[in-house]
Amino acid sequence: MKPTDIRNPDYFHKVVDCQWACPAHTPVPEYIRLIAAGRYDDAYMINWKSNVFPGILGRTCDRPCEPACRRGRVEEEPVAICRLKRVAADFKGDVSARMPQGPFPSNGKRVAVVGAGPAGLGVARDLAPAGYQVTVFDSAPNGGGFIRSQIPKFRLPDSVIDEEVGYITDLGVETRYNTYVPSLKGLMDEGYDAVFVGSGAPRGRELDVPGRQEAAANIHIGIDWLSSVSFGHVKSIGKRVIVLGGGNTAMDCCRSARRLGGEDVKVIVRSGFEEMKASPWEKEDAMHEDIPILNFLVPKEVIQKDGQIVGMSFDKVEAKYDDKGRRSLIPTGAVVQYACDDVLVAIGQENAFPWIEKDIGIEFDRWGMPKVDDVTFQSTNPKVFFGGDAAFGPKNIIWAVAHAHHAAISIDKFCQAQDIAERPAPGVTLVSQKMGIHEWSYDNDVSIDLRFKVPHREKKLSLVDIKAEVELGFDPELALKEAHRCLNCDVQTVFAPKLCIECDACVDICPVDCITFTDDGEEDELRTRLNAPALDKTQDIYVSDGLKTGRIMAKDEDMCLHCGLCAERCPTGAWDMQRFLLDMAQVKPVSAPRATTSLEALA
Amino acid sequence: MTFLPKPKLHHPKLASNALGFTRRDYEGSISTLCAGCGHDSISAAIIHACFELDLPPHRIAKLSGIGCSSKTPTYFLGNSHGFNSVHGRMPSVLTGANLANRELIYLGVSGDGDSASIGFGQFAHSIRRGVNMTYIVENNGVYGLTKGQFSATADKGAKNKRGVPNNDEPIDMVSMALQLGATYVGRSFSGDKTQLVPLIKGALTHKGAAFIDCISPCVAFNNHEGSTKSFDYVREHNAAVNFLDVFEGRDEITADYAPGTVELVRQHDGTYLKLRKIANDYDATDRISAMNFLQTHHARGEIVTGLLYVDPDAEDMHAALGTATAPLNGMSDEALVPGNAALAKLNASLR
Numbered sequence: 001m002k003p004t005d006i007r008n009p010d011y012f013h014k015v016v017d018c019q020w021a022c023p024a025h026t027p028v029p030e031y032i033r034l035i036a037a038g039r040y041d042d043a044y045m046i047n048w049k050s051n052v053f054p055g056i057l058g059r060t061c062d063r064p065c066e067p068a069c070r071r072g073r074v075e076e077e078p079v080a081i082c083r084l085k086r087v088a089a090d091f092k093g094d095v096s097a098r099m100p101q102g103p104f105p106s107n108g109k110r111v112a113v114v115g116a117g118p119a120g121l122g123v124a125r126d127l128a129p130a131g132y133q134v135t136v137f138d139s140a141p142n143g144g145g146f147i148r149s150q151i152p153k154f155r156l157p158d159s160v161i162d163e164e165v166g167y168i169t170d171l172g173v174e175t176r177y178n179t180y181v182p183s184l185k186g187l188m189d190e191g192y193d194a195v196f197v198g199s200g201a202p203r204g205r206e207l208d209v210p211g212r213q214e215a216a217a218n219i220h221i222g223i224d225w226l227s228s229v230s231f232g233h234v235k236s237i238g239k240r241v242i243v244l245g246g247g248n249t250a251m252d253c254c255r256s257a258r259r260l261g262g263e264d265v266k267v268i269v270r271s272g273f274e275e276m277k278a279s280p281w282e283k284e285d286a287m288h289e290d291i292p293i294l295n296f297l298v299p300k301e302v303i304q305k306d307g308q309i310v311g312m313s314f315d316k317v318e319a320k321y322d323d324k325g326r327r328s329l330i331p332t333g334a335v336v337q338y339a340c341d342d343v344l345v346a347i348g349q350e351n352a353f354p355w356i357e358k359d360i361g362i363e364f365d366r367w368g369m370p371k372v373d374d375v376t377f378q379s380t381n382p383k384v385f386f387g388g389d390a391a392f393g394p395k396n397i398i399w400a401v402a403h404a405h406h407a408a409i410s411i412d413k414f415c416q417a418q419d420i421a422e423r424p425a426p427g428v429t430l431v432s433q434k435m436g437i438h439e440w441s442y443d444n445d446v447s448i449d450l451r452f453k454v455p456h457r458e459k460k461l462s463l464v465d466i467k468a469e470v471e472l473g474f475d476p477e478l479a480l481k482e483a484h485r486c487l488n489c490d491v492q493t494v495f496a497p498k499l500c501i502e503c504d505a506c507v508d509i510c511p512v513d514c515i516t517f518t519d520d521g522e523e524d525e526l527r528t529r530l531n532a533p534a535l536d537k538t539q540d541i542y543v544s545d546g547l548k549t550g551r552i553m554a555k556d557e558d559m560c561l562h563c564g565l566c567a568e569r570c571p572t573g574a575w576d577m578q579r580f581l582l583d584m585a586q587v588k589p590v591s592a593p594r595a596t597t598s599l600e601a602l603a
Numbered sequence: 604m605t606f607l608p609k610p611k612l613h614h615p616k617l618a619s620n621a622l623g624f625t626r627r628d629y630e631g632s633i634s635t636l637c638a639g640c641g642h643d644s645i646s647a648a649i650i651h652a653c654f655e656l657d658l659p660p661h662r663i664a665k666l667s668g669i670g671c672s673s674k675t676p677t678y679f680l681g682n683s684h685g686f687n688s689v690h691g692r693m694p695s696v697l698t699g700a701n702l703a704n705r706e707l708i709y710l711g712v713s714g715d716g717d718s719a720s721i722g723f724g725q726f727a728h729s730i731r732r733g734v735n736m737t738y739i740v741e742n743n744g745v746y747g748l749t750k751g752q753f754s755a756t757a758d759k760g761a762k763n764k765r766g767v768p769n770n771d772e773p774i775d776m777v778s779m780a781l782q783l784g785a786t787y788v789g790r791s792f793s794g795d796k797t798q799l800v801p802l803i804k805g806a807l808t809h810k811g812a813a814f815i816d817c818i819s820p821c822v823a824f825n826n827h828e829g830s831t832k833s834f835d836y837v838r839e840h841n842a843a844v845n846f847l848d849v850f851e852g853r854d855e856i857t858a859d860y861a862p863g864t865v866e867l868v869r870q871h872d873g874t875y876l877k878l879r880k881i882a883n884d885y886d887a888t889d890r891i892s893a894m895n896f897l898q899t900h901h902a903r904g905e906i907v908t909g910l911l912y913v914d915p916d917a918e919d920m921h922a923a924l925g926t927a928t929a930p931l932n933g934m935s936d937e938a939l940v941p942g943n944a945a946l947a948k949l950n951a952s953l954r
Contacts, residue, residue, distance in 0.1 A: 074612050437638075438606060446610035501834050503639040503822065504794060508647035511627075512614045532614045549838060563610050571639025571822040 001523045001543045001552070006494065009428045012580040014540060015557050016490045018081055021068035023402035025426075025584045026050040028065055028081055029490040033442060035084055036483035038476070041095055043088035048095075048167070050584065052122050052401050053147075055160040058086025059471065060151055062248075062279060062396040070487055074512065074559055077451040079485045080474075087479040089160070100129040102172045104590045107131035109415045112192040114181050117145020118397045119198030119388025121168050122404025123411065128171040129589035130412060136173055137187075139180035143169065146200055146389075147397060149227035150249065152256050153467040184356045184384070194383050194411045197356075197370075198400070201389035205348035207244065211302030215309040215343075219302065222253045222346030229256050229466070238341025240264040242312055244299060245346035246276035251283065253344040254291045259466040266338065267293045268312075270329065272319055285470070289463065300335060302343070311339040349394045369393065376420045377407040385411055405586055412587045424585035433491055433577045434567070440577055442491050444564040446511075447484040488562045492580045495553055497546035499574035506566035506575055507531065512559040515566060520545070520552045530556055606633050621657040629654045631681040635674070641793030641819030642672055642741050646679040648796050649710070649739075652803040653680065656849075664700060664707045668693040668722055671748055672714030672741035672819075680710075691722025694729035694738070698920070701734050704930035705921050708807060709736040716746050719755040719774045726776075730783040730812050735919035737806040738814045740776050741793075743821040744832040751824025762829030775901065777911060780814040781894050786917030787813035788893075789847075790908045792837050793820065801847040802910060808849060808874045811917030818906065842905040844885040844896075848877040868915050878910060887913055 004011060014020050018028040026047060034043035047054035061082050069078030109132050113120040116138035124134045140149065143165040147156070169175055181187055188195060204221035206212075212219060218238065222245065228234040241262040243254040246269035257265045267286065269276055273295045276283065283293065297314035304310055316334035319327050351369060356362055361381035363371045370379050372386045379386055387403035389395060413420040433441045455472045456462070462470045474482060507515050513532040520526075527534045527541065534541060539558035547553065567575040609630070617625045629650040634643050653663065660682040667673035669690035676685050684707065688696045697711050711729075718726040718740050729738070744757040753761075753769045756776060761769050780788050787809040791799040799817065806813035818837050820826045826833040831840075845866075851874055868876040868888065878887055886892055893912045900907045931939065 074615060445607050446612060448611050501639070501822075501826070502794060503641065503820070503834060504644045504647070504796065505639045508643055509609065511610045511612060513617070514614075532616060548835065559614050561610055561612060563607075565607070565609065568607075569634075569638045569643070571637065 001520060001526055001541070001554075003545045003552075004540070004542045006542075009426055009582060011540065012430070012492050013582050015492060015560075016580065016582075017068040017070050018065035019490070019582065021064045022051075023064065023399045024051045024405065025582065026065075027490065027581060027583070029486055029488050030581060031088060032079070032081070032084055032483050032486040033488070035087055036443070036480055040088050040092040041098065044092040044095055045098055047085055047088060049586075051398060052125055052168075052404070053118060053164050053397065054085050055089035055164055056147055056156060057397060058082060058084075058089050059156050059160070060147075061085070061398050064398070070489055070559075071485060074487075074561065075450070080451055080454065080482050083454050083471075083474055084479060084483060087474050087476070090473050091476060096167075096170070099167055100171060100589055102129070102170075104129050104131050104172065106133060109133065109193045110135070110191070111194050111196065111411060111415075112137065112187055112190070113196045113198060114184075114187070115145055115198035115200055115388070115390070116140070116143035116165075116175065116177070117198055117200050117388060117400065118147060119390070119400040119404045119407075120145070120196060121165060122401045123196045123198065123387065123408045124173040125168045125171065126405060126408035126587045127411060128168075128173050130587045131590050132412075132415070134173045135176060135192075137176045137179050137181050139178065141177055143175060143177065145198075149230050150223055150252065152226070152252050153230070154255070154259065154462060154465075154470050155252070157467070157469055182355050184362075185360050188360065188383065192383075193415050194385065196407055196411060197384060197386045197390050198388045198404070199353075199390045201349040201351045201394045203350045203352040204345065205350055207299060207343075207345045207347065209299050209301055211304050214307050215302045215304040217307070218309040218341060219343045219345060222249050222344050223349060225344055226252055226256065229260070234260070236261045238262070240340045241266075241342045241344065242338060242340040243267045243344045243346060245269065245348070246271060246278055246293075247346060247348070248278045248282050249349070250344075250346035251278045251286045253346050254286055255289055256466065257342075257344065258289050258291065258463055262342075265291050267291060268297050268299075268314065268338070269293065269295050270298050270317070272296060289459065296329070297336065298329065298331075303337070309340065309343070311337055312343060313337045349389070351390060351393060375406065375423065376410040377403055378410055378414070378420060382414065405584065408587045409585065426585055427583035429581045430492070430494070430578045433564075433579050438568050440491075440564055442488050442577075442579070443484070444488070444491075444562070444577070446487065446561050446563050447481075449481055449485055451485065452478050452482045489560075490580050491562050491564070491577050493542070493555065493560060493562070493566060494576050494578045495542065495544050495555070496574050496576070497544045497553065499572040500547055500553065501572055501574075502547060502549055502551070503571060505569040505571065509565045509569045511563065511565065512561055514556040514558070514560050516554045517547070517551050518554060526554060530554055532556065532559070534558055606635055608633050620654055622659060624654065624660070626650060626654040628682070629660060629680055631676070631678045634678040636671060636678075637747075637823045639822040640671070641743060641821070642675050643678065644793040644796065645739065645741055645799070645817055645819055646675050648793075648799045648803055650679050651796065651800045652807060655800070656804055656807060658708060658807070662706070662708055663710060665710045665712060666693050666697045666700070667712045668714075668717040670714040670717045670746075671743075671821075672712060673717055675741070676712055691717050691720070691725055693717065694722065694725040694734075697736055698729050698732065698734050701736065701920070702926065704932060705735070705926070705928075706930050709734070710807070711736055711738040713738070713740050715740060715742045715744060715754040715756040715776070719776060723755075723774075727779070727783055730780055730785045730814060732920045733784065733786065733812050733918065733923060735810055735921070736812060737803065737809075738812065739803070739806075740814075740816050741819045742776065742816055742832070743819045743825055744830070745821050745825045747821050747824055751821070758831040761831040762827075764824055764827055766829065775897070776814070776816045778894060778897055780816070781890060781897070781912055784812070785814040785912075786811035786914040787910075788912040789814070789910045790816045790818070790906070792818045792841060792906075792908060794834055794838065795841075795908075798843065798846060798908060801849050804849040805847055805876050805910060805913070808870060808872055809913070809917070810871045811914070811919050837906060840904060840906045842882075842900055842907050844880070844882040844907060844909040844911065845887065846879040846881065847910045848879070850875045850877060868913055870915050871917070876910065876913065876915075881909070887911065888915070890914075
């Protein structure tokens with residue numbers, strides 16, 4: 001097998017599963033260590049730099065990091081990364097002094113941003129400190145976009161949104177709220193150097209069954225209904241509510257309905273429970289609030305009497321898979337019926353660009369989506385960039401933030417007449433953590449605690465107040481224990497074959513049998529004859545040659561606990577534990593925000 | 604400086620043996636020996652061997668004397684019986700324990716100081732009595748605990764860390780064991796578990812005095828240029844005569860081998876030792892030719908390793924003494940103390 005090139009930043013980055021899985025590549029273990037050290041401000045700033053909305057994401061993120069977390073492979077459940085992020089936001093002090101301090105000397109370039117959601121605000125955050133004059137347009141009365149209008153207040157209080165949107169507007173970003181942009185052409189005619197479109201996917205998919213039109217008064221499109229609830233226009237709902245759809249919007253709908261008078265609220269989905277798009281924890285929260293989720297039911301008809309809704313009927317289906325594994329839902333012939341007073345339709349979102357003229361050089365595909373480069377986020381009109389849900393359809397906040405960073409880099413390069421296809425490399429540091437014999441600058445004692453549950457407000461109390469936050473967050477004590485569960489995957493096992501005397505000490509001590517000294521071979525075959533077979537090919541094997549006996553060292557990264565015992569038991573220092581810090585490239589600010597890392601603080 | 608315990612978390616696919624134990628269940632507390640010590644590899648090999656043989660940990664007694672090697676029983680088989688004896692006296696304590704309870708599996712762990720110097724006589728007599736045991740000498744050629752003076756097994760001419768050569772003739776523990784009548788004799792190297800683990804398994808299943816001399820480099824005091832017990836030197840001069848596999852039933856031996864390359868040895872307890880020959884002319888069941896072979900190759904500067912001698916029909920001390928078949932702790936008081944009448948009868952028979 002080819003020896004591993006550890007100089008390629010991707011290699012060690014991949015070992016930090018959480019960071020690799022995070023669209024914004026937030027250095028997760030780094031901030032978790034800071035939380036464990038009680039340095040909440042530092043932990044917050046690392047997050048802020050990378051994902052812009054730590055307090056918001058700490059409550060609402062879709063957490064792609066957690067299924068990736070190594071802890072979930074060696075134990076039962078991943079580290080509660082998302083809720084630790086919230087800890088940093090909850091317990092930090094005043095960080096305003098650590099934000100980039102304006103006014104920033106202008107570079108004379110003007111950028112228009114359409115939509116004050118996470119994508120648009122992210123672009124503004126990156127560009128303003130670099131001297132761009134950024135103007136953000138949004139039809140809503142305040143910033144946040146779907147963060148504010150779609151996420152119920154019992155999951156995300158307004159105060160958190162206000163604070164984190166404020167950090168961005170404080171950078172000297174001009175906001176034009178209550179301003180709907182009716183024409184992109186008109187906007188471009190105002191002479192902006194670039195336009196970023198972060199207008200989201202604002203249209204809820206329609207339900208198309210008989211009776212829909214007749215009973216329209218009691219059938220609501222989920223996202224519209226949620227924003228009406230959010231802005232206080234809707235304050236009640238019928239006692240019996242059916243929520244259609246299996247995504248997170250459906251979960252927000254049903255839980256909101258429970259708080260607005262819904263007593264018998266049920267979620268009904270076409271597919272199976274397991275295939276639902278909603279995050280498992282959101283399903284759990286809904287079920288905890290006495291909301292049953294009924295599956296394999298396809299809407300058939302809205303039953304109404306003289307325009308008054310009575311209930312809905314559904315075709316009972318079952319999933320059949322063909323030999324290619326494709327699923328189809330086959331009607332069983334059975335029809336079931338549920339009585340209801342209101343129906344909330346949360347079966348998907350669509351993009352809508354009625355305000356973008358067809359003759360301004362922006363091409364759309366046959367699904368009505370703009371043609372956007374997935375690296376630069378540039379559209380076919382070189383001045384116009386897309387990001388967030390507007391670029392590739394509905395995703396999550398953290399994706400929008402990641403898009404924003406990429407788009408901001410592109411806009412910066414475009415405005416400076418540089419080649420936007422050339423992407424800046426991430427900053428990488430790799431530093432030994434050795435302090436002495438059996439002494440490391442990170443806590444290498446592996447905790448065996450199981451995942452801690454975030455305390456919730458009592459159900460009785462939370463169901464009567466739609467603004468009462470359900471999750472109370474970890475207190476510092478629980479946070480410390482949960483932080484200790486992190487395996488410090490960014491502290492890498494780095495092997496120097498020249499120093500190795502092949503004494504087997506590392507092999508013997510490794511608690512997860514991930515190190516093998518053996519004869520070289522092709523990867524597929526080699527994987528089967530390691531001390532513990534390494535059958536997950538998505539996880540790399542660290543291969544090193546140059547040993548005296550001609551054998552190779554092969555380390556399966558999959559299960560490594562990063563406990564450092566291989567390095568502790570190594571008599572020659574051939575193994576070393578080195579902290580790998582990968583800093584994604586961002587637009588260079590005129591005066592850089594001060595994000596202290598733990599290492600800098602030690603120096 | 605702290606010695607963290609090995610994390611409890613283990614590989615999710617870690618195998619269990621017939622008793623439902625994982626290999627990790629055969630571990631002891633964390634080693635406090637120098638990092639990279641060969642002894643730790645031998646401990647790991649013992650753990651592997653006991654796990655693979657499905658040995659119940661509570662039926663094993665591990666005994667040792669004094670020295671780096673004799674510290675190691677703390678680092679394996681944390682759920683077994685242990686006895687850390689006076690310097691060099693492990694063989695006598697083991698012999699006594701074996702006489703009292705023949706049903707335990709006895710594992711003596713000693714070093715070149717403990718067995719070739721202060722305990723030389725003890726070693727010799729336990730071997731010649733045929734005590735049913737596995738006796739492992741973790742042989743590094745130096746006194747590690749007292750800063751690396753040459754031990755009695757250091758080769759003549761070998762240099763210490765400061766370059767001063769050793770003038771004394773070495774004691775070859777393997778030759779001694781062969782001469783004293785050990786019925787299972789092997790030599791191996793801590794850096795080669797594929798050879799060492801089966802050798803230990805064979806010794807543990809052997810009924811009789813099984814002796815393994817295991818060269819175990821001392822990374823602190825005997826792993827330099829000029830040492831004859833360093834990782835590099837042993838790897839360069841290793842002359843393995845065979846590789847061993849241990850099977851519990853004959854059916855498991857299915858692979859085809861070219862004639863003359865494999866020798867099957869059936870032991871008393873029904874286990875098979877399968878010897879894959881490396882030196883074709885080597886006969887592991889011939890004590891005298893084994894001794895000749897050792898001397899010839901030693902003169903050439905080679906370190907002969909492998910299963911060097913086995914007597915599959917060996918008998919142990921209990922057979923020779925005709926002792927009771929039950930362990931003493933399983934006998935009634937009446938049987939253990941038969942009373943004055945029985946004593947009088949015995950005395951009368953001797954008059």
